[in-house]
Amino acid sequence: MDTELGLDSTLWIRSRRHRAVLTGWNFNWTEVDKTNRNKKTIWVPVSEVVGVEEGRVQILPHKLVEDTDKDFTVFYVQRCNRSGSSGVLWRLGQTQFTCPSRVLRDQWIKHLRAALKTHSPLRPNRLLVFINPFGGKKQGQQIYHTCVAPLFELAGISSHVVVTHRPNQARDYLLKKDLTGFDGVVCVGGDGMFSEILHGVIGRTQQKAGLCENDPSATLQSCHLHIGIIPAGSTDCVCYATVGVIDPVTSALHIIIGDSQPLDVSAVHHPSSPVHYSVSLVGYGFYGDVLVQSEKHRWMGPLRYDYSGTIVYLSNRSYAGIVQYLPADPLLSSPRDKTRCLAGCNVCARSTERTFPHFVDSLCGSHKNKFSSHSEGEWVSIKGRFRCVSLTCMSSSCPKSPLGLSPSAHLADGTGDLILVRDTDPLSFLKFLYRHTNSEDQFDLPFVEVHRVKAFRFLLSSEDEEKYRGVDSLGVNTQIRACTMEPVCASGSQQHLVEDDLEKKSPSLLVCGLCCRKTPAVSVWNCDGEILPYTEILCRVHGQLVRLYARGIEDQTTIQDGTRERGL
Numbered sequence: 141m142d143t144e145l146g147l148d149s150t151l152w153i154r155s156r157r158h159r160a161v162l163t164g165w166n167f168n169w170t171e172v173d174k175t176n177r178n179k180k181t182i183w184v185p186v187s188e189v190v191g192v193e194e195g196r197v198q199i200l201p202h203k204l205v206e207d208t209d210k211d212f213t214v215f216y217v218q219r220c221n222r223s224g225s226s227g228v229l230w231r232l233g234q235t236q237f238t239c240p241s242r243v244l245r246d247q248w249i250k251h252l253r254a255a256l257k258t259h260s261p262l263r264p265n266r267l268l269v270f271i272n273p274f275g276g277k278k279q280g281q282q283i284y285h286t287c288v289a290p291l292f293e294l295a296g297i298s299s300h301v302v303v304t305h306r307p308n309q310a311r312d313y314l315l316k317k318d319l320t321g322f323d324g325v326v327c328v329g330g331d332g333m334f335s336e337i338l339h340g341v342i343g344r345t346q347q348k349a350g351l352c353e354n355d356p357s358a359t360l361q362s363c364h365l366h367i368g369i370i371p372a373g374s375t376d377c378v379c380y381a382t383v384g385v386i387d388p389v390t391s392a393l394h395i396i397i398g399d400s401q402p403l404d405v406s407a408v409h410h411p412s413s414p415v416h417y418s419v420s421l422v423g424y425g426f427y428g429d430v431l432v433q434s435e436k437h438r439w440m441g442p443l444r445y446d447y448s449g450t451i452v453y454l455s456n457r458s459y460a461g462i463v464q465y466l467p468a469d470p471l472l473s474s475p476r477d478k479t480r481c482l483a484g485c486n487v488c489a490r491s492t493e494r495t496f497p498h499f500v501d502s503l504c505g506s507h508k509n510k511f512s513s514h515s516e517g518e519w520v521s522i523k524g525r526f527r528c529v530s531l532t533c534m535s536s537s538c539p540k541s542p543l544g545l546s547p548s549a550h551l552a553d554g555t556g557d558l559i560l561v562r563d564t565d566p567l568s569f570l571k572f573l574y575r576h577t578n579s580e581d582q583f584d585l586p587f588v589e590v591h592r593v594k595a596f597r598f599l600l601s602s603e604d605e606e607k608y609r610g611v612d613s614l615g616v617n618t619q620i621r622a623c624t625m626e627p628v629c630a631s632g633s634q635q636h637l638v639e640d641d642l643e644k645k646s647p648s649l650l651v652c653g654l655c656c657r658k659t660p661a662v663s664v665w666n667c668d669g670e671i672l673p674y675t676e677i678l679c680r681v682h683g684q685l686v687r688l689y690a691r692g693i694e695d696q697t698t699i700q701d702g703t704r705e706r707g708l
């Protein structure tokens with residue numbers, strides 16, 4: 141039966157009779173036994189159909205086509221549970237149908253393809269793919285060509301592939317080239333490669349909108365180009381925190397069906413440097429020092445993080461400073477409300493935080509000496525010595541820390557979680573670190589505070605500035621600049637292109653490590669794995685600035701599994 145909405149007919153799967161129905165958003169088929177009793181039904185949302193092909197077709201590991209005129213094959217998303225990860229693994233499901241006639245076969249193919257177009261408006265047609273051949277275990281190209289490209293081809297997606305030859309090539313490409321016709325950008329690599337793409341996509345969007353990215357008071361324009369991540373790095377934290385598994389096939393399927401997950405981005409401002417963006421970690425103290433150490437030991441591979449963590453832990457450092465933050469509305473959510481941001485999160489859906497009315501006034505032209513919780517109204521100020529100060533715009537979960545830095549943080553609510561770990565004895569600090577690896581609450585410790593914020597500043601007090609100057613004898617750049625946060629230039633992303641060398645030159649100077657007898661007075665910032673070699677920053681969260689081809693972590697217990705079998 142052919143209706144305006146769909147199709148309803150008898151089809152055969154491996155000689156078994158089925159009733160197949162396409163209605164609006166759903167495609168389902170039910171086995172019918174000899175006594176005309178329905179046995180079981182498989183449901184596939186049309187939005188999760190990957191492709192429909194004539195004949196009997198197989199895609200992986202190699203494409204095989206048996207071209208018969210009464211058969212067609214439907215490819216769709218199939219879910220498998222995998223223990224050990226927080227999300228759900230996706231695989232390519234396929235079913236070969238036989239029709240009683242060629243006419244009916246052609247009708248099914250036509251209707252299913254038309255339904256796909258109607259019900260999946262965000263599916264990409266054309267993608268720009270960047271592969272870092274040296275990320276992670278150096279398998280980026282192999283992963284793309286064996287696991288991803290065949291799926292893109294099946295879904296009718298055309299892709300332009302760029303294998304990078306140098307760091308920042310992808311970012312520069314995005315800032316300079318004409319990208320007309322592309323629906324999205326795919327990053328095959330790790331978190332460092334994702335960060336490049338993030339800077340390129342945001343920078344390009346602001347350039348086109350005529351906005352100065354370096355002006356912390358500017359409301360940045362959301363980016364329409366989606367970003368897809370095919371994990372092929374050593375950490376892949378952004379992929380894990382937004383999909384729940386590190387798996388190239390799962391990520392490719394999210395891209396193909398045009399899933400769209402908005403993401404908050406924090407912008408880190410310093411007067412003498414172009415803006416830096418982060419979605420995961422902006423961390424000072426412990427996290428900054430570990431990054432500096434690990435860069436010195438890159439030759440160790442992924443093991444360098446454990447090694448460097450141990451070295452920095454043993455050095456037992458804390459740093460003085462003033463943290464000032466602009467709290468988010470505590471009635472909407474809290475970092476300690478024990479909720480998890482999962483696919484379809486209500487808190488993120490309700491978020492309309494694209495502009496902050498009082499924020500701009502209190503930010504522009506302000507000087508650190510003027511800051512106080514009383515004079516500034518909403519800003520709260522905390523002075524002390526800290527083991528670490530960090531901000532995360534997402535849970536930042538990863539295989540080593542399944543609940544992440546802030547388990548209840550949201551991907552797209554326009555806020556970040558500011559975690560302050562005050563100076564404490566080494567054993568207590570170890571307890572804090574260890575709790576990231578299990579389900580114990582790392583915030584339930586007397587020296588730890590967590591605040592949901594829209595922005596924060598980190599400053600040195602005048603006494604600390606004196607000490608900081610003292611570090612000069614060790615070779616550190618001592619020029620202290622007040623965080624007045626006036627824009628650096630009119631076109632921040634262009635400045636990015638010529639100021640790459642700052643980070644490369646400074647890390648070894650800034651944290652002198654265990655070899656130095658005198659403990660450094662200041663640390664550096666770790667911005668999603670990149671060293672920012674200065675101390676005083678202003679960090680602002682921009683709600684839903686970019687969109688990923690993802691949907692957030694699916695709850696294993698409540699997923700609407702499209703391919704679940706249901707008895708009727």
Ligand SMILES: Nc1ncnc2c1ncn2[C@@H]1O[C@H](COP(=O)(O)OP(=O)(O)OP(=O)(O)O)[C@@H](O)[C@H]1O
Pocket residue numbers: 271272273274275276277304305306307308328329330331332333334336372373374375376669
């Ligand atoms: N062809 C290239 N040669 C060298 N470096 C590159 C190249 N292409 C990209 N990069 C840089 O390599 C860095 C690390 O890449 P990527 O994130 O893919 O790998 P990784 O092993 O996961 O590293 P990490 O997770 O520690 O950032 C990125 O910052 C990126 O700018």
